[in-house]
Amino acid sequence: MNWDLVWTENNLIRLVVGNLARGDPGGLLLTIGLSILCIVVSTVLGAVIGIMRVSRSMWISVPAAIYVLILRNVPVLILIFWAYFVPPYLGLQTSQFASVALALILFTAAYIAEIVRGGIRSVPPGNILAARALGLSNFETQAWVVLPQAFHNMIPALTGRYITVVKNTSLAFLIGLADLTEIGKEINDRLMTAPIELYFTLLLIYFVVNRGLSAITGSLENLGRFNRLFIRI
Numbered sequence: 001m002n003w004d005l006v007w008t009e010n011n012l013i014r015l016v017v018g019n020l021a022r023g024d025p026g027g028l029l030l031t032i033g034l035s036i037l038c039i040v041v042s043t044v045l046g047a048v049i050g051i052m053r054v055s056r057s058m059w060i061s062v063p064a065a066i067y068v069l070i071l072r073n074v075p076v077l078i079l080i081f082w083a084y085f086v087p088p089y090l091g092l093q094t095s096q097f098a099s100v101a102l103a104l105i106l107f108t109a110a111y112i113a114e115i116v117r118g119g120i121r122s123v124p125p126g127n128i129l130a131a132r133a134l135g136l137s138n139f140e141t142q143a144w145v146v147l148p149q150a151f152h153n154m155i156p157a158l159t160g161r162y163i164t165v166v167k168n169t170s171l172a173f174l175i176g177l178a179d180l181t182e183i184g185k186e187i188n189d190r191l192m193t194a195p196i197e198l199y200f201t202l203l204l205i206y207f208v209v210n211r212g213l214s215a216i217t218g219s220l221e222n223l224g225r226f227n228r229l230f231i232r233i
Contacts, residue, residue, distance in 0.1 A: 002194035006201055011187050015205070018178050026178030028205060030097075034179065035166045037101055042108035042165070043158070049109060050116025064113065071110035077171055079103035084175050096177040100169070108165055115157045119150035152220075159217040163210045170206075180205060 018026020025033075052064035071079075084099035123146050131141040173182035184202045188195055 001197060002191075003197050005191055005194050006187070006197045014183050014187065015180065015201070018183060024178065027183045028180050028209070030178060031166070031169050031180040032209065034097065034101060034104075034169050034172070035162075038104040038108060038165050038169075039162050041101075042105045042112055045105065045109040046112025047116050049113035050120070053113060053117045054120050068110045068113050071107055072114070074107075076103060076107045076168055077174070079107050080171055080175065096172070096175050099175065100172040100177055104165060104168055107168075108161060111161055112158065115154050115161065116150070118157070119154035120146060122153045123149045155217060155221050159214055162213055162217065166210055166213065167206065 015027045017029045018024055020026075020029065049064045049067060052060045053068070055061045055064075080100055080103040083103040084094070084096065087094040087099075127145055127149065128141055131145040132138075136144065169179055170181040172179045173185055176182065180202065184198055188198045191198070
């Protein structure tokens with residue numbers, strides 16, 4: 001085994017921060033930054049689309065349903081290629097980072113929208129009736145009764161989707177973005193003698209990142225902790 005060839009100071013620095021000293025961040029730093037951006041934006045967009053999906057107005061629910069139908073049935077890799085190659089045809093300049101981020105956000109938002117829709121549907125109707133009986137308006141009922149319960153119910157599904165986002169960032173290497181996988185590929189192409197050791201290192205890094213993400217979101221499954229953080233009544 002050639003661990004000494006892979007676990008050198010230079011290789012580990014490149015895997016973690018890319019060529020940061022030259023003003024070109026990459027590796028794990030870029031992967032985490034890209035993942036956080038995609039998770040935050042896709043959660044907001046997905047929540048909006050999910051709420052639209054349960055609207056009683058067809059003018060609101062149908063466009064949301066069409067969005068979900070299309071984006072959930074297109075491979076994310078194809079979306080990345082579209083986001084990267086189509087803008088230049090339209091006279092728009094885009095970066096590799098922006099292309100991957102846009103594709104992952106649009107793709108993930110479609111899945112989160114369905115998670116949100118399912119979470120809203122999971123709230124017992126009796127809770128809604130009780131809130132209205134106490135004099136809460138429809139908006140107040142949705143904001144203070146339905147959505148907090150729905151979000152708590154969605155945490156396990158959202159955790160799985162967020163982990164998938166982190167894993168899908170590895171596809172960025174296909175358009176040359178210097179993420180963790182791309183840096184690993186460059187090191188492997190240079191060494192050519194330690195692919196098992198190198199890709200085991202990548203596997204270990206992704207595992208640690210995703211396990212940490214799972215632990216953070218999983219801690220919110222405790223109802224008492226969730227209420228202290230998010231419920232302010």
